[in-house]
Amino acid sequence: MANTIGLILLCAPFALMFLLGGLVLCSKIFSAYAKSRLAWIASALVLPHFASKLMDKLYDACIAGNVGDAILYGLPLVVVLIVLNLLMRTSAGN
Numbered sequence: 001m002a003n004t005i006g007l008i009l010l011c012a013p014f015a016l017m018f019l020l021g022g023l024v025l026c027s028k029i030f031s032a033y034a035k036s037r038l039a040w041i042a043s044a045l046v047l048p049h050f051a052s053k054l055m056d057k058l059y060d061a062c063i064a065g066n067v068g069d070a071i072l073y074g075l076p077l078v079v080v081l082i083v084l085n086l087l088m089r090t091s092a093g094n
Contacts, residue, residue: 034090042086051080 033039054077061069 030086031090034087036055040087047080047084051077054063054080 054073058070058073058077061067061073
Protein backbone atom coordinates (compact mmCIF):
# COMPACT_ATOMS: atom_id res chain seq x y z
CA MET A 1 0.00 0.00 0.00
CA ALA A 2 2.81 2.42 0.84
CA ASN A 3 4.48 1.68 -2.50
CA THR A 4 1.27 2.50 -4.35
CA ILE A 5 0.82 5.80 -2.53
CA GLY A 6 4.46 6.67 -3.14
CA LEU A 7 4.14 5.94 -6.85
CA ILE A 8 0.98 8.04 -7.08
CA LEU A 9 2.69 10.95 -5.34
CA LEU A 10 5.73 10.54 -7.57
CA CYS A 11 3.75 10.46 -10.81
CA ALA A 12 1.15 13.14 -9.95
CA PRO A 13 3.27 16.15 -11.00
CA PHE A 14 4.14 14.52 -14.30
CA ALA A 15 0.52 13.59 -14.93
CA LEU A 16 -0.54 17.17 -14.18
CA MET A 17 2.04 18.57 -16.60
CA PHE A 18 0.98 16.02 -19.22
CA LEU A 19 -2.68 16.99 -18.79
CA LEU A 20 -2.01 20.74 -18.96
CA GLY A 21 0.30 20.32 -21.96
CA GLY A 22 -2.33 18.22 -23.71
CA LEU A 23 -4.97 20.88 -23.12
CA VAL A 24 -2.69 23.62 -24.48
CA LEU A 25 -1.84 21.48 -27.52
CA CYS A 26 -5.53 20.74 -28.17
CA SER A 27 -6.40 24.43 -27.96
CA LYS A 28 -3.62 25.32 -30.42
CA ILE A 29 -4.74 22.57 -32.81
CA PHE A 30 -8.36 23.76 -32.62
CA SER A 31 -7.30 27.36 -33.16
CA ALA A 32 -5.20 26.45 -36.22
CA TYR A 33 -8.05 24.29 -37.54
CA ALA A 34 -10.59 27.06 -37.03
CA LYS A 35 -8.37 29.61 -38.82
CA SER A 36 -8.05 27.35 -41.86
CA ARG A 37 -10.74 28.45 -44.32
CA LEU A 38 -10.92 25.09 -46.11
CA ALA A 39 -11.25 23.10 -42.87
CA TRP A 40 -13.92 25.51 -41.64
CA ILE A 41 -15.95 25.10 -44.83
CA ALA A 42 -15.65 21.31 -44.67
CA SER A 43 -16.79 21.32 -41.03
CA ALA A 44 -19.67 23.67 -41.78
CA LEU A 45 -20.83 21.29 -44.48
CA VAL A 46 -20.36 18.00 -42.60
CA LEU A 47 -21.21 18.75 -38.95
CA PRO A 48 -24.84 19.85 -39.54
CA HIS A 49 -25.42 16.53 -41.32
CA PHE A 50 -24.16 14.66 -38.23
CA ALA A 51 -26.28 16.88 -36.00
CA SER A 52 -29.37 16.14 -38.08
CA LYS A 53 -28.78 12.38 -37.91
CA LEU A 54 -28.18 12.54 -34.15
CA MET A 55 -31.31 14.65 -33.66
CA ASP A 56 -33.38 12.10 -35.60
CA LYS A 57 -32.02 9.27 -33.47
CA LEU A 58 -32.59 11.31 -30.30
CA TYR A 59 -36.19 11.99 -31.33
CA ASP A 60 -36.81 8.28 -32.02
CA ALA A 61 -35.31 7.33 -28.64
CA CYS A 62 -37.48 9.88 -26.83
CA ILE A 63 -40.62 8.66 -28.59
CA ALA A 64 -39.75 5.07 -27.68
CA GLY A 65 -39.15 6.10 -24.05
CA ASN A 66 -35.57 4.86 -24.06
CA VAL A 67 -33.72 7.28 -21.78
CA GLY A 68 -30.35 5.56 -22.17
CA ASP A 69 -30.36 5.92 -25.93
CA ALA A 70 -31.60 9.51 -25.63
CA ILE A 71 -28.58 10.35 -23.47
CA LEU A 72 -26.29 8.37 -25.79
CA TYR A 73 -27.42 10.41 -28.82
CA GLY A 74 -27.91 13.68 -26.95
CA LEU A 75 -24.33 14.07 -25.72
CA PRO A 76 -22.68 13.88 -29.17
CA LEU A 77 -25.34 16.26 -30.47
CA VAL A 78 -24.39 18.78 -27.78
CA VAL A 79 -20.70 18.35 -28.67
CA VAL A 80 -21.40 18.95 -32.38
CA LEU A 81 -23.40 22.08 -31.57
CA ILE A 82 -20.66 23.41 -29.28
CA VAL A 83 -18.01 22.79 -31.95
CA LEU A 84 -20.10 24.61 -34.56
CA ASN A 85 -20.56 27.52 -32.16
CA LEU A 86 -16.81 27.68 -31.43
CA LEU A 87 -15.99 27.53 -35.14
CA MET A 88 -18.34 30.40 -35.88
CA ARG A 89 -16.97 32.51 -33.02
CA THR A 90 -13.37 31.84 -34.07
CA SER A 91 -14.17 32.63 -37.69
CA ALA A 92 -15.90 35.88 -36.70
CA GLY A 93 -12.86 36.88 -34.64
CA ASN A 94 -10.54 36.75 -37.66
